[in-house]
Amino acid sequence: MSKKxxxxxxxxxHRYSPAWKTFFNELDCEVxxxxxxxxxxxxxxxxxxxxxxxxxxxxxxxxxKQLQNQVDYLFIPRVVSIENKEYICPxxxxxxxxxxYSINDLPPIIDTTIDLKTKKSNLVKSVLEVGEVLDKGYWxxxxxxxxxxxxxxxxxxxxxxxxNNDAQYKIAILGHEYIIYDSHISMNLVDKLKEMGVEVVTPxxxxxxxxxxxxxxxSKDMFWTLGKKMMGAAHxxxxxxxxxxxIQLTAFGCGPDSLVGEMIEREAKKRDGQAFMTLNLDEHTxxxxxxxxxxxxxxxxxxxxx
Amino acid sequence: xxxxxxxxxxxxxxxxxxxxxxxxxxxxxxPITKRTLDLGVKHSPEFACLPxxxxxxxxxxxLEQGADTILMGGGVGPCRFGYYGEVQEEILEGLGYDFxxxxxxxxxxxxxxxxxxxxxxxxxxxxxxIRSAWQKGWAKAKAVDKINRLANQTRPYLLKRSQASEVYExxxxxxxxxxxxxxxxTKLSLIEEEFNxxxxxxxxxxxxxxxxxEIYVVLEPFTNLQIEKKLxxxxxxxxxxxxxxxxxxxxIFPSFLRQDQKGKKVKEAAQPYxxxxxxxxxxxxxxxxxxxxxxxYDGVIQxxxxxxxxxIIAESILPTVSRDLNLPVLSLTMDEHTxxxxxxxxxxxxxxxxxxxxxxxxxx
Numbered sequence: 001m002s003k004k005x006x007x008x009x010x011x012x013x014h015r016y017s018p019a020w021k022t023f024f025n026e027l028d029c030e031v032x033x034x035x036x037x038x039x040x041x042x043x044x045x046x047x048x049x050x051x052x053x054x055x056x057x058x059x060x061x062x063x064x065k066q067l068q069n070q071v072d073y074l075f076i077p078r079v080v081s082i083e084n085k086e087y088i089c090p091x092x093x094x095x096x097x098x099x100x101y102s103i104n105d106l107p108p109i110i111d112t113t114i115d116l117k118t119k120k121s122n123l124v125k126s127v128l129e130v131g132e133v134l135d136k137g138y139w140x141x142x143x144x145x146x147x148x149x150x151x152x153x154x155x156x157x158x159x160x161x162x163x164n165n166d167a168q169y170k171i172a173i174l175g176h177e178y179i180i181y182d183s184h185i186s187m188n189l190v191d192k193l194k195e196m197g198v199e200v201v202t203p204x205x206x207x208x209x210x211x212x213x214x215x216x217x218x219s220k221d222m223f224w225t226l227g228k229k230m231m232g233a234a235h236x237x238x239x240x241x242x243x244x245x246x247i248q249l250t251a252f253g254c255g256p257d258s259l260v261g262e263m264i265e266r267e268a269k270k271r272d273g274q275a276f277m278t279l280n281l282d283e284h285t286x287x288x289x290x291x292x293x294x295x296x297x298x299x300x301x302x303x304x305x306x
Numbered sequence: 307x308x309x310x311x312x313x314x315x316x317x318x319x320x321x322x323x324x325x326x327x328x329x330x331x332x333x334x335x336x337p338i339t340k341r342t343l344d345l346g347v348k349h350s351p352e353f354a355c356l357p358x359x360x361x362x363x364x365x366x367x368x369l370e371q372g373a374d375t376i377l378m379g380g381g382v383g384p385c386r387f388g389y390y391g392e393v394q395e396e397i398l399e400g401l402g403y404d405f406x407x408x409x410x411x412x413x414x415x416x417x418x419x420x421x422x423x424x425x426x427x428x429x430x431x432x433x434x435x436i437r438s439a440w441q442k443g444w445a446k447a448k449a450v451d452k453i454n455r456l457a458n459q460t461r462p463y464l465l466k467r468s469q470a471s472e473v474y475e476x477x478x479x480x481x482x483x484x485x486x487x488x489x490x491x492t493k494l495s496l497i498e499e500e501f502n503x504x505x506x507x508x509x510x511x512x513x514x515x516x517x518x519x520e521i522y523v524v525l526e527p528f529t530n531l532q533i534e535k536k537l538x539x540x541x542x543x544x545x546x547x548x549x550x551x552x553x554x555x556x557x558i559f560p561s562f563l564r565q566d567q568k569g570k571k572v573k574e575a576a577q578p579y580x581x582x583x584x585x586x587x588x589x590x591x592x593x594x595x596x597x598x599x600x601x602x603y604d605g606v607i608q609x610x611x612x613x614x615x616x617x618i619i620a621e622s623i624l625p626t627v628s629r630d631l632n633l634p635v636l637s638l639t640m641d642e643h644t645x646x647x648x649x650x651x652x653x654x655x656x657x658x659x660x661x662x663x664x665x666x667x668x669x670x
Contacts, residue, residue: 050621052613052639078582087384090585094619097580101626113582220392220409223383255386255615258353259393266396 003134005029005110006071008063009036011056011092012079014177019152020075023127026144027136032071034063037184041066042283048102054253055282056178057091057098059185064099064106073133074099074109077126081117086225089256108133159204167199169301172237174230174264175249176257177204179281186249187287189294196298201243203233210236227260234264238271244301245275247294252282275301308333309427310373312361315525316450317550319482324443325377328428328435333373335364338528342367347642349397356529356611356641357522358390362397369403377427380411385586385616444551445487449494451549453477454534456501458545461538462512465505471535473500512543513660516598518591519609520617521548523640530609530640531649540657545603547594548587572597579623588616592623599631604660606633607653612641634659 005024007013013020013033024031034041037059045062067074076099079092091098096111112129116122124145131141171193173180180186180202190200206214214236215228222228237243248264250257261278268276277297279290309325310333311318318334325332336342338360346363365376376398381388391409398405410423424436453474461470477497484490515537523529524546537544556569576593583589595606608624610617621637628635636656638649 050618050637052618052621054613080582085382087585090384090588090615090619093384093582094580094584094588094616094623097582098619098622101579101623220389223381223388253353253613255355255613258351258355258613259358259386259389262351262354262393263396266400 002028002030003073004032004071005073005075005134006032006034006067006107007075008060008067009034010060010063010182011095011178012077014181016152018155019148022151023130023144023148024075026147027131027134027140029073029134032067034066037063037182039184042184046283049098050102052253053098054091054255055185055251056176056254057095058283059178059182060095061099061102065103068103068106071107074107075130076109076111078111078113080113080115081225082114083116083225084120085117085221086223086228087117088225091255110134156204159202160207162205167194167197169197169244169298170199170201170242171245171247171298171301172201172233172243173247173249174203174234174237176226176230176251176254177202179249179251185251185281187285187290189247189249189290192291192294193298196294198298201237203229206233206236213239222260224256224260227256230260231264234267238267238274241273243274245277245297247297248276248278250278250280252280275304307331307375308373309375309377310335310365310368311377312364313338313526314357314522315527315550316454316478317447317525319450319478320443320447320550323446323482324439327439327442328431330428333368333371335368335373336371338364338526343528343642349401351393353613354393355386355614357387357520358394359642360522360526360529361390362394365394365398366401366403369398369405374405375427376405376407378407378409380409382412383585387586442487442490445490446481446484447551447554449481449484449490450478451551452494453481453497453501454546454549456498458534458538459543460501460504461535462541462543463506463510465507467539467541469504470501470538473497473504476500510541512541513605513657513664514543514545514603515657515660516594516603516606517544517546517609518548518587518594518598518606518620520587520611520614521553523609523611524548525550529611531644531646533607533609533653536650536653537657540654542657545598547590547598575600579627580619584616584619586614586616588620591617591620592627595624595627595633595635596631599633603633604664605656606635607656608635608637610637610639612639634663 572593
């Protein structure tokens with residue numbers, strides 16, 4: 001019988017799920033996902049997490065709880081760094097521990113450390129560690145890793161190509177993938193905008209070249225990979241005349257967002273020609289209020305006639 | 307050029323003396339008051355952590371007094387502190403202040419960068435001069451930490467506990483005024499003697515409480531609402547797990563100059579619970595808690611600013627540590643809204659709990 005590996009559908013799931021799913025499937029494991037976020041999942045997470053934790057972490061705990069009794073293993077890697085000299089955020093570094101000490105009676109956690117801070121080849125070590133836990137051989141694991149990487153690349157390519165050129169206006173959305181692509185937390189923001197006849201651009205749709213152009217405007221090299229990406233994307237959007245407006249999504253209690261978001265907002269205020277709005281999302285955000293703000297934002301762009 | 311820098315506990319005493327020794331004109335920000343906090347909160351991002359806000363308040367008050375250069379520490383993550391300087395510069399520029407910000411980035415094997423920063427600050431200067439300035443600053447830093455420890459160790463035993471703070475304040479002033487390293491030493495023994503001469507309660511066995519958490523909140527009495535004094539005057543022996551000089555020794559000195567291997571010990575102690583660095587003092591908070599239990603402390607209080615990322619990880623682990631080791635742990639989050647009355651009530655309740663626990667253990 002194949003082993004069941006559970007992957008909570010939160011945080012880096014939204015960035016790496018094609019790779020993870022392919023990888024575990026190649027290792028003859030059945031991947032069990034916790035599904036889309038729901039009110040119950042958020043409520044469970046809020047109960048489990050310390051009060052001060054950020055919304056994405058609370059959500060993650062809720063997803064883990066959902067999987068608790070369905071799987072043989074939980075895949076919660078300790079993601080320290082995915083880029084040279086950069087970190088994700090302290091909470092990603094302590095995530096397996098936070099989970100372990102917040103929820104009782106969990107199945108074994110695959111908490112491999114992924115630290116590519118000094119060299120990218122460390123990934124091989126991490127991958128083999130996972131293979132060891134699942135008792136799989138070197139070749140099978142290497143092949144699975146390669147296939148996973150291919151799947152991820154294809155997925156990213158698809159994201160970049162997904163464009164709707166009929167729309168009249170173009171709005172860029174800044175924010176973590178685990179906020180934008182979590183339809184419950186973001187309350188289907190992307191679809192809602194599309195329904196209003198707006199084309200949506202997210203940082204994931206930018207080419208590496210575009211990102212580099214954006215990043216060249218930074219004064220200090222930033223040590224948070226996600227924050228850096230957000231800053232780079234923001235600067236690229238600022239200098240791109242096609243973008244009519246920018247919506248920044250931040251999560252309640254997110255540490256890096258509190259500084260990065262502030263820097264982006266200040267930069268936006270110095271410019272005109274693009275509308276800018278920050279939405280801070282938390283577990284209490286009401287859908288009606290959000291829709292009103294989105295409608296107002298799109299109306300504003302239309303009136304301005306930009 | 308008039309240089310200023312943010313406050314953090316008693317840090318201004320050694321830093322001021324060091325910068326003056328380098329021939330700089332220094333404007334120490336006025337002592338932190340409610341106004342400092344309000345200014346900082348008003349102009350900082352809402353969800354930034356408290357130290358960033360306090361820093362901004364310090365800068366504004368110092369700039370009002372004529373400072374034109376700000377000296378600030380940098381960092382390489384993952385804690386938000388490493389990006390403070392950039393954000394603060396942006397905030398102050400937005401407010402229309404005219405100043406220069408010099409951010410001291412930590413050494414990453416790149417001495418040239420450090421010298422460039424120093425040069426920017428003081429121009430061409432002899433290395434010996436830098437050395438002597440450092441030595442004097444270091445002596446004062448050691449001295450203020452020492453009298454802080456003494457005050458904490460003496461306070462609960464005194465017949466009149468408020469005397470400890472009086473001697474301590476007086477001591478800080480003496481050390482600040484000291485002209486030479488020798489002078490610092492004589493003043494230090496003077497203060498020690500004064501502490502020893504205070505009237506003590508005989509046969510008194512105080513409760514022992516360790517303080518762990520984020521460095522700024524632990525070291526700055528304004529933000530922790532003078533927790534050492536409050537606990538001490540309730541008759542509790544308080545020990546801080548972090549002191550400025552320990553921190554500098556552990557993080558900035560090259561390893562062969564470190565006097566003790568405390569860092570390693572802390573890591574080992576934390577290992578069963580947290581096996582990886584999580585930025586800031588998260589790992590230390592867990593490790594020190596385990597060490598306090600081994601040293602026979604009655605309880606531990608974790609202090610950190612609201613939304614502090616590393617400490618939130620520690621906070622989620624500490625309840626398990628507490629259960630395993632049968633050691634009460636109280637986590638206190640500090641921000642601009644922390645009310646003193648509610649805070650004191652929680653401290654008193656915690657101390658009551660410790661007292662009962664001890665009495666019960668004695669009976670058994």
